[in-house]
Amino acid sequence: MSVKYLAIRALFEALWLSRLPGLIRALSSSRGVIFTLHRVLPEEPADFSPNAILQVQPAFLEYVIERVRDIGLDIVSLDEALDRLAAPHAGRRFVVLTFDDAYRDNLRHALPILRRHEAPFTLYVPTALVDGVGELWWQAIEDIIGRQEAIAMTSGGETDYVDTRTTTEKRAAFDTLYWQMRRMPEAERVQLVRSFAHAYGYDLDKQCRDLIMDWQELRLFAGEPLCTIGAHTVHHYELAKLPIEQASSEMAQSADILLAQFGQKPTHFSYPLGGPLSAGPREFELARELGFKSAVTTRPGGLYGRHAKSPHSLPRVSLNGYFQSRRYVDVFATGAIFSAMGKLTG
Incomplete structure (x- = not known):
């Protein structure tokens, strides 16, 4: 907390x-x-x-x-x-x-x-x-980070690989990605969450239908x-x-x-x-x-x-x-x- x-x-x-x-x-x-x-x-x-x-x-x-x-x-x-x-x-x-x-x-x-x-x-x-057909993007990034030991995060055209093995690392990665998306124009945010989900085999449409x-x-x-x-x-x-x-x-x-x-x-x-x-x-x-x-x-x-x-x-x-x-x-x-x-x- x-x-x-x-x-x-x-x-x-x-x-x-x-x-x-x-x-x-x-x-x-x-x-x-x-x-x-x-x-x-x-x-x-x-x-x-x-x-x-x-x-x-x-x-x-x-x-x-x-x-x-x-x-x-x-x-x-x-x-x-x-x-x-x-x-x-x-x-x-x-x-x-x-x-x-x-x-x-x-x-x-x-x-x-x-x-x-x-x-x-x-x-x-x-x-x-x-x-x-919507994106519950806040839940999607939690789900993806929760099951990965590392994720790729792209900002300003550069990609960094971030460890997400521990709960502390996962929380830090979530906070960074969440606020990156919050500060983006919505069209860019949709594109980013879609590409992020695709990279990790996460079906956003199925998630929406399930929830x-x-x-x-x-x-x-x-x-x-x-x-x-x-x-x-x-x-x-x-x-x-x-x-x-x-x-x-x-x-x-x-x-x-x-x-x-x-x-x-x-x-x-x-x-x-x-x-x-x-x-x-x-x-x-x-x-x-x-x-x-x-x-x-x-x-x-x-x-x-x-x-x-x-x-x-x-x-x-x-x-x-x-x-x-x-x-x-x-x-x-x-x-x-x-x-x-x-x-x-x-």
Whole structure:
């Protein structure tokens, strides 16, 4: 675990021991929190699993639902959350559950829990991934590095061979390659991950089909009355890297495809990756112009009355796979803590 996450864990421990989250919730003007989730898997991650940050275990998800209700928070849909934010007087505080990317494990492991607890949720769908033709590149580079003892890394026209025998070496290689790809224009990143996967016999299309629901499965998921389907672009590109016309097309086409599949056009949107490098004022304005009622980032923070006037840049709190301790749930549910953290790190 990185120094950053060790520091966050120490902060969470201190907050839990102090019992401050309950007091902060009572005194704060934060009205609610939107939780970000991705994968729900019963297995413990391997020692080298940099993407374990994106997965929680079913038992933890179930405890989160039970605990937030125990401390007096409602679990509501996004539409209900927007209505509560727009209300002149703060009512009961709330939590919104959101899942990004349409992973198949959501159908297998999350949906039964959500149904059992009658917990509404939103699923944000990148349509090319459901078609089975997208790249879950962050998982692909983990998988490739995980099974290799050395990899070739190309940058600036030069190729270096990097040892990946140990977990430490694998993590260093992953971090280097991940951030190389994050800094690239999307077309170059797609070309690099495709060539990298080809060099090591890794089938990106099969990976996508294995990990993401197909349209038949997604139709079962979307048919659940508790579910709200949201748009998440076509190709899961970082929109801030794209020309404005392409960014707008990625957003609009994803909504149109979901309309064609389900007969209802989504009114909520999630920016892929969602941080400052991936979405900013230009993208927030595009979401507004395209008619979405809301759009969520991955910037940390709670929801306040002011967000009713800026619903296209909503913050979220990640249910981080590195922090699956029951005693941290009270911290996760306290939006004001993450608003303060966002100001310190932003």
